[in-house]
Each structure stands twice: as structure tokens, then as C-alpha cells.
Amino acid sequence: MIEVASNEQSVGFRPHEARIPPRCGRKSTLRSALARERAKVARAALAQCRLCGHQCGVDRLAGPAGLCHAGAEARVFSAQTEVSDELELIPTFAIALSGCDLRCDFCITGGPSWNPREGAPLRLNPLVERAVAALQKGARTVMILGGEPTVHLPTALEIVAALPEDTKLVWKTNAHGSAQARELLDGLFDVWLADYKFGNDACARRLAKVPDYVRVVRENLLWANGHSELIVRHLVMPGHVGCCWRPVAEWLAAELPGVKVNLRSGFWPAWHSFKHSELRGTVSRIEGDRAWQIARGHGLNLIE
Amino acid sequence: MKKQRELSNDSPAPALTTEVLILPDGQILVHNLTPTFAGLLARLNPGCEQIASRITHHAAFHHEFSD
Ligand code: SF4
Numbered sequence: 001m002i003e004v005a006s007n008e009q010s011v012g013f014r015p016h017e018a019r020i021p022p023r024c025g026r027k028s029t030l031r032s033a034l035a036r037e038r039a040k041v042a043r044a045a046l047a048q049c050r051l052c053g054h055q056c057g058v059d060r061l062a063g064p065a066g067l068c069h070a071g072a073e074a075r076v077f078s079a080q081t082e083v084s085d086e087l088e089l090i091p092t093f094a095i096a097l098s099g100c101d102l103r104c105d106f107c108i109t110g111g112p113s114w115n116p117r118e119g120a121p122l123r124l125n126p127l128v129e130r131a132v133a134a135l136q137k138g139a140r141t142v143m144i145l146g147g148e149p150t151v152h153l154p155t156a157l158e159i160v161a162a163l164p165e166d167t168k169l170v171w172k173t174n175a176h177g178s179a180q181a182r183e184l185l186d187g188l189f190d191v192w193l194a195d196y197k198f199g200n201d202a203c204a205r206r207l208a209k210v211p212d213y214v215r216v217v218r219e220n221l222l223w224a225n226g227h228s229e230l231i232v233r234h235l236v237m238p239g240h241v242g243c244c245w246r247p248v249a250e251w252l253a254a255e256l257p258g259v260k261v262n263l264r265s266g267f268w269p270a271w272h273s274f275k276h277s278e279l280r281g282t283v284s285r286i287e288g289d290r291a292w293q294i295a296r297g298h299g300l301n302l303i304e
Numbered sequence: 305m306k307k308q309r310e311l312s313n314d315s316p317a318p319a320l321t322t323e324v325l326i327l328p329d330g331q332i333l334v335h336n337l338t339p340t341f342a343g344l345l346a347r348l349n350p351g352c353e354q355i356a357s358r359i360t361h362h363a364a365f366h367h368e369f370s371d
Pocket of ligand 1: 058067
């Protein structure tokens with residue numbers, strides 16, 4: 001058997017209050033023009049970065065200072081056409097930016113996700129040329145991911161601005177962005193592909209060193225569902241079906257009925273998984289079956 | 305886990321990467337699956353629906369796909 005694996009507010013600069021160009025109605029406002037304007041706003045916002053749920057408020061223009069350890073410039077650790085994502089999105093030209101605001105010990109791309117200095121400097125024009133070539137060869141979508149792309153929102157918006165207007169764009173996110181980031185993203189991406197990893201804050205704190213996870217993720221998912229097409233992903237983790245998947249499934253059934261859900265069972269004991277006894281192996285058949293039973297029992301709209 | 309590689313945006317065709325984990329029970333986990341590698345896996349295991357579904361609609365180009 002072969003499985004596809006996976007994984008606000010200040011008294012200073014507050015761009016979301018006054019300067020963010022309005023939502024894109026594609027007919028009246030060109031997406032590229034809107035993205036270009038918003039990229040400038042997003043870059044200025046790095047002076048007091050509150051792009052993700054951590055709300056550090058640090059000056060990233062002066063260098064890495066926040067919990068993500070990212071400065072102002074993005075690096076790329078992978079950019080290629082892939083077919084491992086949702087069937088309706090593939091083939092996708094996936095652009096992975098180094099750096100992330102979470103510290104998931106089981107991260108399958110732990111090196112470049114935890115270290116924004118990995119990868120190569122992003123050169124916009126050659127990268128966009130490769131994306132366009134992939135689209136011409138049959139790629140259906142362009143996906144911007146990480147690490148976590150929210151950390152590099154200015155660069156992500158610059159990529160959007162440079163892509164053809166009709167490109168189907170996927171925002172692959174950990175759903176831990178801030179209201180400011182959401183506002184800057186509003187109307188630009190066709191699909192939000194969002195992780196809902198942990199069903200409770202204790203597991204989130206222990207495995208990803210993130211406080212207040214559940215509230216922030218739910219806020220993002222509810223927003224994304226109202227502002228674009230939303231696909232929610234959950235990676236089944238060994239030993240976390242009852243504490244993480246069950247509450248996630250219950251909440252999705254109650255609050256986002258009908259939303260597309262991709263339940264991924266190809267857990268890969270990568271990176272620092274060894275630090276947690278339950279994460280040293282893969283998902284057992286019994287646990288996998290239980291996860292699927294929970295999904296079906298809640299009537300979730302499961303997709304592959 | 306991911307091997308650090310020099311990804312030059314100046315190059316028109318940087319190396320593509322797929323990662324594979326083969327478990328003792330024969331299960332194969334795949335990450336960053338490229339069309340080319342999906343084609344290879346499909347040939348190795350023609351009965352696998354999960355891989356077949358990833359190349360079925362794109363069979364025309366998965367052999368020559370490179371970027
Ligand atoms: S992106 Fe998040 S973690 Fe990084 S500096 Fe900004 S608020 Fe902090």
C-alpha cells in the first residue's frame with residue numbers, strides 16, 4: 001500500500017485599519033494590482049510584525065527577532081510540480097518558503113520549516129517563469145506554502161502579483177495567522193488549504209509550542225470558509241485520535257458542516273518525533289480505522 | 305529529514321525531490337510526490353489505487369513533466 005504523507009493591535013503601525021486596499025472583486029480590480037499594493041502594506045507591517053497568532057510586535061525589517069526567527073527576506077526550499085495534494089488541486093506547482101511560526105516536533109520538513117535561513121534566496125522572476133511553464137504543461141494550480149507562508153506574507157503577495165491573473169491559487173496554511181494577515185489575503189486566493197492539527201491546547205503546547213492554538217485556528221477556519229473555498233486537513237497522529245481528531249471532527253461537523261475535509265493517515269515519524277513516545281511510529285491500522293469511523297460518524301464531507 | 309539542496313532559481317530545471325519511507329510491513333509513505341515519481345510508483349505497483357488516482361487524469365504528461 002502506498003500512502004501520500006503529509007504534516008492584534010497596536011498603537012504603532014496598524015495597516016489593517018486604514019491602508020489595506022479593498023477586497024478584490026475580480027471583475028473590477030485586477031488581482032495582480034491588488035496583490036502588489038497589499039504586498040507593500042505587508043512589507044511595511046514587518047516593522048512591527050503581527051502577521052501570525054503569536055503577535056510578536058517585533059521589527060523584522062531590522063532582522064530576525066520574533067518566534068519564527070524570520071527576517072524580511074524569504075527563501076525557497078522547494079519549488080516543483082507535485083501530485084501529493086488533494087486530487088482536485090493537482091498537479092500543483094508548489095512553492096515552499098522557509099520558516100514557520102509553529103514548532104511541530106513531527107514536522108516532515110522540520111529543517112527548513114524551523115530555519116528560515118535554509119533554502120535559496122527567492123528570485124521572483126525566474127520562479128514565476130517556472131510556475132507559468134508548469135501551468136502551460138498542465139499544472140492546475142499554484143500553491144504557496146511553507147514552513148508557513150503567512151510568515152512571508154509580503155513575498156507571497158509579490159508572487160501573486162507576478163502570476164497570470166487567471167491562475168488558480170492555493171494558500172496552504174497552518175491557520176495560525178492574525179486578523180491582519182487575513183485582511184491582506186482577502187480575495188486573493190481561490191482555495192485555502194488549512195491544517196487543523198490539534199484538538200486541544202495541551203497537545204498543541206506540548207507538540208508545537210503554541211499557546212491558544214484552538215481559538216486562533218477556529219477563527220481562521222471560520223473566516224476562510226466565508227471568504228474563499230476552504231479545505232481542512234487533519235493529519236492523524238498516533239496516540240492522538242481521541243484527544244485531537246475526535247474534537248476536531250466534532251467541531252467541523254457542528255461549525256462548518258459540509259466543508260471539505262481531507263483526513264491524512266500517512267503520519268511519518270520525522271524530525272523531532274522521537275521526543276514523544278507516541279510519535280515514534282506510524283498510525284496503526286486500528287487507529288486509522290477508528291479515525292475513519294469518527295469521520296463517517298460525524299457525516300464529514302471527506303475528500304482525497 | 306529533508307535533504308538540504310541547492311535550489312537555484314536561476315536554473316531552468318533544478319533537481320526535483322520526492323521522499324519515500326518504506327515501512328517494515330511493506331507500506332510506503334511518500335512526500336512531495338512529483339508526477340515523474342508517481343509514474344514510477346504506479347509502474348512498480350499497478351494495483352495501488354492511491355497512486356493511480358494521482359496520475360489517472362494526468363497520464364498524458366506525467367512521463368515528460370519536468371520543470
Ligand atoms: S510572523 Fe508571527 S512569529 Fe514571526 S515575527 Fe511575526 S508575529 Fe512573530
